[in-house]
Amino acid sequence: MDLDVVRHRATNFLTRRVAIPIGEPDGRTTPRLERIVRAFRATGINAKAEPKMDAWLKTHAAFEVPLGQAVHTAGGPVALADDPDAVRGMLHLMRRNLAAMPTPPVPRGFAALRTLPESLLVATLRRFLRSPTAVHSGLSDASPAAVAELARLAQQMRACTKGR
Structure with missing residues (x-):
């Protein structure tokens, strides 16, 4: 969001195949939700109604x-890709977070992070981190707001994983 304008990166292989999930807090499909999804699609943004929005947000x-x-x-996605030990550590945190979730991951494909061999996942993540998708995704945003948001989300994730 840029004030009241939604900005979206140019369509690519990933954005054509992965729809932006939009959902109501209670999971219902409401007329409002349907209008919002139609509005996004009318502008060329791939969107879909997500009935398990809470689980999707926690998985994300x-x-x-x-x-x-x-x-x-x-210091950036490519620098991380060049450090396999750091990628491995990141993967361990992802796995811990996913294991602590009270519900299965949404989308279900994220369950693969818990089951696929570490060596395969590290290689795949390193390749992704070098890709134009990662490099131009906003991952490199080191603004104070982005760093503060990550810190707050990390604090919330730690609170969720403590009891599990």
Whole structure:
């Protein structure tokens, strides 16, 4: 969001295949939700109604917080890709976060982070971190607001993983 304008990166392979999930807090499909999804689609933004929005947001945080913090610490996605030990540490945090979730990950594909061999995941993550998608994704945003948001989300993730 840029004030009241939604900005979206140019369509690419990933954005054509992965829809932006939009959902109501209670999971219902409401007329409002349907209008919002139609509005996004009318502008060419791939969007879909997500009935498990809470689980989607928690899954996203379980993945995004370790990723964002590792990228920030390394000095960018490519720098992180060049440090396999740091990628491995990031993956361990992602796995811990996913294991602590009270519900299965949404989308289900994120369960692969818990089950696939570490060596395969590290290689895949390193390749992703070098990709134009990662480099131009906003992962490199080291603004005070982005860093503060990651820190707050990390604090919330730690609170969720403590009891598990």
